[in-house]
Amino acid sequence: MIDKVFNKSIKKQFEFDEEVASVFDDMLNRSVPYYKEMQRLTINFALNFLEDDYKVFDLGCSTASTLIELSKHCNKKLNLIGIDNSQAMLNRASNKAKAFGVDIDFICGDIHDVDLSNANLIISNYTLQFIRPLQREKLIKKIYDSLEKKGVFIFSEKVISSNNVLNKQCIDEYYEFKKTQGYSEFEISQKREALENVLIPYTEDENKKMIKDAGFTHCETLFKWVNFATFIAIKE
Numbered sequence: 001m002i003d004k005v006f007n008k009s010i011k012k013q014f015e016f017d018e019e020v021a022s023v024f025d026d027m028l029n030r031s032v033p034y035y036k037e038m039q040r041l042t043i044n045f046a047l048n049f050l051e052d053d054y055k056v057f058d059l060g061c062s063t064a065s066t067l068i069e070l071s072k073h074c075n076k077k078l079n080l081i082g083i084d085n086s087q088a089m090l091n092r093a094s095n096k097a098k099a100f101g102v103d104i105d106f107i108c109g110d111i112h113d114v115d116l117s118n119a120n121l122i123i124s125n126y127t128l129q130f131i132r133p134l135q136r137e138k139l140i141k142k143i144y145d146s147l148e149k150k151g152v153f154i155f156s157e158k159v160i161s162s163n164n165v166l167n168k169q170c171i172d173e174y175y176e177f178k179k180t181q182g183y184s185e186f187e188i189s190q191k192r193e194a195l196e197n198v199l200i201p202y203t204e205d206e207n208k209k210m211i212k213d214a215g216f217t218h219c220e221t222l223f224k225w226v227n228f229a230t231f232i233a234i235k236e
Contacts, residue, residue, distance in 0.1 A: 025063055030181040031191075032126065033174070033225045039125075041222050042154050043070050045232055046121055049152045054120035055079045059111045060127030062086075064093035064104055067123075071102045080104040083114050112139060116146035124155040129199050140214040147235045153216070156223075156230040158201045170227040204229055 029035055043066070050056070054076065058067050061082030071080060082104050084090050090106045097104045107114055112135065116122065122143050128136055143153055161167035178188050202210070204221065208231070211219040216233040223230040 025065065028062075028065075030183065031178065033177050033228055034223070038156055038223050038228070038230045039066055039069060041230060042066065042123060042125070042156070043073055045222060046070060046123070046152065046154060047074055049121060049150065049234075050074060050076050050078065051120075052077045053079065055118055056081065056121045057116055057119050057123065058082045059122065059124040060084055060130075061093060061106075062089045062125075064097055064102075064106075066125060067104050068097060068100050068102050071104075072100070081107065083107045083109065083111050085110055112142070116142065118148060119143075119146045120148050120151050122147060122151070122153045124153075126156055126158065128155060129157050129201050133200065137210055137213070140210055144214040144216060144235060149235060151235045153211075153233045153235075154222075154230070156228070157207060158199065159204050159207065159224075159227050159229050160201045161227070162203050162205070167227075173226050201227070207231060 032038070046056075047070075056067070056070070056078050058064070058081070061067060061084050064082050067080045067082055071078065080103065082090070082093055084093070084106075085108065087108050090108050093104070094106055097106075111127075124143075128139070131139060147153065161170055175188055179185070204224070207229070208219040208221075211231070211233045215235070217236050219231055219233045221229055222232050
């Protein structure tokens with residue numbers, strides 16, 4: 001379905017409810033620049049670290065697109081677990097996984113509470129930005145502690161610039177991108193208002209510092225387009 005969530009006046013903050021879930025795949029592809037390329041890089045780098053029976057978590061898996069694509073490109077037998085706190089998202093994820101013949105265990109719950117132990121790969125695509133800063137840092141520490149040695153954490157986030165002028169230019173560039181995807185200025189402004197105080201992005205450096213503070217010795221930027229970035233960290 002085509003995303004028309006914000007073509008009307010919105011009187012509540014953004015949430016991943018049934019209305020959003022029903023159009024989420026279209027919303028993602030039209031709202032996140034080079035999303036497919038980011039997903040491709042995530043999968044290609046992940047494949048280098050996977051073996052049979054490895055445990056893979058996707059935090060905030062939404063409709064499970066990344067786990068399904070990973071399964072399609074991996075010749076290993078993996079234990080795939082998708083976690084999301086939106087049952088509406090997981091209903092679609094489950095149907096999609098069945099349609100593609102991919103075996104995924106889905107958990108509806110708060111990622112702060114779900115057991116991630118013995119993980120070999122943890123993926124988080126545009127999920128951390130919706131978590132309050134203090135809780136975000138605790139979650140990253142949990143991710144680090146849950147990963148096995150040589151385990152990998154790959155995550156994508158919307159980022160901001162520490163320079164106010166550049167940050168404004170990045171936002172303007174992003175809005176121009178959304179216009180090319182068919183969103184009107186009204187829809188763009190409505191979504192911006194709905195996301196205010198819900199989506200809290202860090203700078204690229206702040207993301208890397210958070211990762212290193214949790215125990216990871218290195219964090220590399222795999223991909224960046226203006227104010228969207230994909231990172232990888234390996235547990236030594």
